[in-house]
Amino acid sequence: MDWIYEPWPWYVSGPMIALVMFLLLMVGKNFGMSSNLRTMCTICGAGKKADFFRFDWKAQRWNLVVVLGAIIGGFIGSHLMTVDSAVAINPDTISRLKELGFSSAGKTYLPTELFDMNAMTDMKSLILLSLGGLLVGFGTRYAGGCTSGHAISGLSNLQLPSLIAVVGFFIGGLIMIHLIFPLIF
Amino acid sequence: MRTLSYLLIGILFGITMFKSEAASWFRIYEMFKFESFHMYGIIGSTVIIGIILVQLIKRMPIKSFYGETIQFPPKAKSFSRYMFGGILFGLGWALAGACPGPMFTLVGAGYVPILVVIIASILGTFLYGLIKDKLPH
Numbered sequence: 236m237d238w239i240y241e242p243w244p245w246y247v248s249g250p251m252i253a254l255v256m257f258l259l260l261m262v263g264k265n266f267g268m269s270s271n272l273r274t275m276c277t278i279c280g281a282g283k284k285a286d287f288f289r290f291d292w293k294a295q296r297w298n299l300v301v302v303l304g305a306i307i308g309g310f311i312g313s314h315l316m317t318v319d320s321a322v323a324i325n326p327d328t329i330s331r332l333k334e335l336g337f338s339s340a341g342k343t344y345l346p347t348e349l350f351d352m353n354a355m356t357d358m359k360s361l362i363l364l365s366l367g368g369l370l371v372g373f374g375t376r377y378a379g380g381c382t383s384g385h386a387i388s389g390l391s392n393l394q395l396p397s398l399i400a401v402v403g404f405f406i407g408g409l410i411m412i413h414l415i416f417p418l419i420f
Numbered sequence: 421m422r423t424l425s426y427l428l429i430g431i432l433f434g435i436t437m438f439k440s441e442a443a444s445w446f447r448i449y450e451m452f453k454f455e456s457f458h459m460y461g462i463i464g465s466t467v468i469i470g471i472i473l474v475q476l477i478k479r480m481p482i483k484s485f486y487g488e489t490i491q492f493p494p495k496a497k498s499f500s501r502y503m504f505g506g507i508l509f510g511l512g513w514a515l516a517g518a519c520p521g522p523m524f525t526l527v528g529a530g531y532v533p534i535l536v537v538i539i540a541s542i543l544g545t546f547l548y549g550l551i552k553d554k555l556p557h
Contacts, residue, residue, distance in 0.1 A: 245458050248440030249465025255433045256466075257473050262425050263484040265493065269520040272545040279542070287549035297426045302524050304430015309528025311431065312438030322444045325455040332449065345445050345517070345531055354533045361536060363515060368537035370512025372544025375520060377555065378505025379495065382519040385506075386463060389495060391470025396495035396502050403506015404513060405452075411514035412452040 240318045256387055264297055267384030269375040271295070271302050313344070320344040335420040363419070370407075378403060422486075437525040445517025452514055501557040512544075 243251070256266040273288065274295040281288035313320060321342050332340035339347040347353075354360035375381040378400045380389060386404070389397025437443045440462055451459035476482065477490050484490050513519050516537045518526060523541070526534040548555075 242441050243436070243439040245440070245461030246465060248436060248442065249462045250469055251432070251436040251440070252462065252466040253469035253473060255429060255436065256470055258425075258429045258432070260473075260477060260490050261485050262422065262429070263486060263488050263490065264426070265491075268524075269545075272520060272542050273549070275542050276546045276549060281546050281549060284546075285549040285552075287552055288546075297422070300423055300426040301430035301433065304427045304432075305434035305437065305521060305524040306528035307427075308431040308434015308436070309438050309443070309525030310434075310530070311528075312435040312525070313529035316435065316439060322441050322446045324446045324450045325453075328446075328450045328453055328455045331453070332446070340446060344441075344443075344529070345526070349445065349517075350526075350531045350533045352532060355536075360533065364533055364536040365540040367512045367516025367518075368540025369544040369547070370508050371516060371519065371523075371537070372512075372541030372546075373548045374505050374507070374509030374512055374544070375541075376505070376545045376548040377552075378502050378509055381509060381521075382513070383521050385495075385502075387466055387470060390467045391474045392492050392494075393471065393474075394495045396498065399499060399502035400506040400509075403503045404510040407507040407510020407512075408448075408452045408514040409510075410507070411511045412449060415511075415515075 239316055242317075242322070252387060253391075256383075256391065259301075265384075266388045267298075267380055268302070268305075269372075269381035269384060271298050272372050273376060274299060335416065337420070374407070425485075433521065434525045434528060437522045438529055443518060443522035443525045443529070448514060448517045498557055501555075504556070512541075 259266045274292045277288045277290065277292040322344055324341060329341040337346045337348055349360050349364060380400060385397040385400040390401065441447045442462060447459055450456045518534065518537060523534055523538050
């Protein structure tokens with residue numbers, strides 16, 4: 236039964252994500268996580284500031300339940316189904332990350348430099364996490380979807396707009412990793 | 421009943437995001453460095469199976485579990501919003517190492533600083549809502 240504690244290979248993970256999308260379709264919903272961020276804005280009263288947030292958020296409650304499930308699933312996956320959460324990335328990637336100052340590469344699930352409790356009192360970590368979050372939230376709504384809505388739901392439905400968005404995701408990601416990371420780390 | 425089905429699907433999604441390591445910042449970095457097939461295998465196999473499933477649903481008389489017709493809302497035709505929005509999203513995805521699904525999975529996994537990313541992403545969405553009429557779409 237030890238296999239249950241191992242990370243899932245891509246050929247298990249991919250079909251499982253497709254299953255999630257299929258099950259959502261079969262209960263009459265479309266897979267897309269980033270719309271929850273808009274719903275959360277509306278719940279916080281953003282409708283007073285912009286029309287974009289004036290919509291019936293209760294129709295989106297189902298998706299917030301999916302979010303709650305994703306949180307519970309994260310707990311189950313990490314605490315009940317994993318003993319050693321170190322991510323075995325490519326050794327070349329590990330050495331490059333160490334040069335950039337990520338000493339936890341290859342040893343943890345997330346870089347401790349950004350995601351352990353000390354990051355909460357480290358100004359640089361807080362700024363980078365906030366900036367990352369701002370770009371994700373702004374970009375995803377501007378693009379009308381994120382990895383789930385465009386890369387998975389949209390591409391599965393052969394939507395050209397989704398392909399353009401996914402190309403954009405990659406251009407942005409490549410700029411960040413190859414051009415901006417050497418400047419900030 | 422329906423609420424329970426959404427919750428169970430969400431749990432399956434959360435477990436998958438964690439166990440696939442798609443919620444790992446390191447895997448996202450490695451993907452953009454083209455130093456592993458892992459993430460490409462995940463996204464590629466999801467999309468190939470997804471295309472087959474969507475075509476099956478469209479061509480066969482498949483109804484939802486509740487007997488409704490399954491809808492596929494088409495995305496509005498445009499270029500700029502998808503390209504510019506996509507690039508901004510990609511910059512954030514690579515920096516924070518998490519997109520809007522996995523970031524919630526990481527809350528459950530117990531990484532407190534991910535809350536900073538989530539709050540900032542809600543603010544980012546809010547900012548978009550404030551200035552969206554001034555942006556090319």
